[in-house]
Amino acid sequence: MVSALTTNVTHFFRENHHFETLRQVVLPPLLEEARRGGRVRLWSAGSSNGQEAYSIAMTIAELAPDFATLNLRILATDIDPLMIEQGAKGSYPAAALEAVPENLRKKYFRKEGEDYQVASNLRGLVQFRELNLHDRWPMRGKFDVIFCRNVVIYFAPAAQALLWERFEEQLTPGGYLFVGHSERVTDGKHSNLRTAGVTTYQLTNRTSRI
Template sequence: MAAIARIAHAEAGIVIAPGKTSMVQSRLAKRLRALDLPDYDSYLALVQSDAGRDERRRMISALTTNVSHFFRESHHFETLRNEVLPPLLSKARAGGRVRLWSAGCSNGQEAWSMAMTVLELMPDAANHDLRILATDIDPMVVEKGRSATYDAQMVSGVDTGLRKRFFETAGGQFRLIPAAQALVSFHELNLHAPWPMRAPFDAIFCRNVVIYFDAETQDRLWHRFAEALAPGGWLFVGHSERVPVAPHSRFVTAGITTYRLPPAAEHK
């Protein structure tokens, strides 16, 4: 499985420890069955070939864990509601541009939680230049997020009032209302590859993603996030992740697993 680990690192910066052979085999077994391949050597030959480009993407999807739920790590959404959004929404009302990014959005619950938080404070947000970008390396979870539709179990953690306000129900399924859907766009993106987005973001959520990366890849990603944020921009990371702060980076601590760039006057 060392060759699979090398491909995963080259393609997506993912680190697979040597002792994870059984995990890798179990997660790739479905791919072998789907492709009707007899063994892992045949699968390796495919993903190493030019014809295996699409399968390499599916392999990365199989090796990563897409576990999320609405309003996960609620303290981040309290900070978003109470500190991050008020000045940004004032900016939007005055005609300014506001951009938020859910980087590593998994099945979409994070991005939709961001959208609901925005709509609680600004019901007409879609009428302003305020948008949320949701990205993930896994095309299947991107499509799930784009569908904006979840079963009862997946929305069970959403407050009853929010569920009634922001979801439409049909056949036991819960679908985000059009006002929320108008705010969020979903796209496939490998954080390890070049990013097509050019304009700065005001806040980035990237939680429980960099735990898959080695230290060098993590440091490179923190730097890229700093470059992608506007002065004063916010970065939210997972509960087990830590971002280097000044003087080792431009970020300063702004709360529990919450970081910020200095405002424009201090930005160098």
């Protein structure tokens, strides 16, 4: 029933300007921190079948070939268990890879029958978990980057405002929130989220990291 009622529109490198910001601005200092022994966490919320999470993973891998040695992980969550199962499997039809540059297709996918399998080292970077965004979030640590794109737009205004607040609380100081092209973060009275690009927000004025 959940699968029938949910919208699962996604593709690799959707809204590519976000991945350019990730590559050029967000990741370089995070990777430096990881190489100093720091913990870096990214969250793909409403990840559908994993194409967003693996797009993030490819962006990381291109900047940091040593990613497997770093304390760096991507959490991918979705309410639909079938999407989580497909994402964890990491197998996609050829048509799904049209937005993936050829050099990345050759490097991070291998053909298996009619489909293409994400490389095992890249799959190891991503953890898939079923999660309803309206429920309690079991994650203990905070995130340096959160992608939640084209998900919140389907919620009522009050639910949207609450989720923006919860995402803010889940970010580390200076952390980034990427939202969908039709979404805008509500300017709450006590919000520390500030515009940092096209549908991109950064958490400012926080002094502690958990």
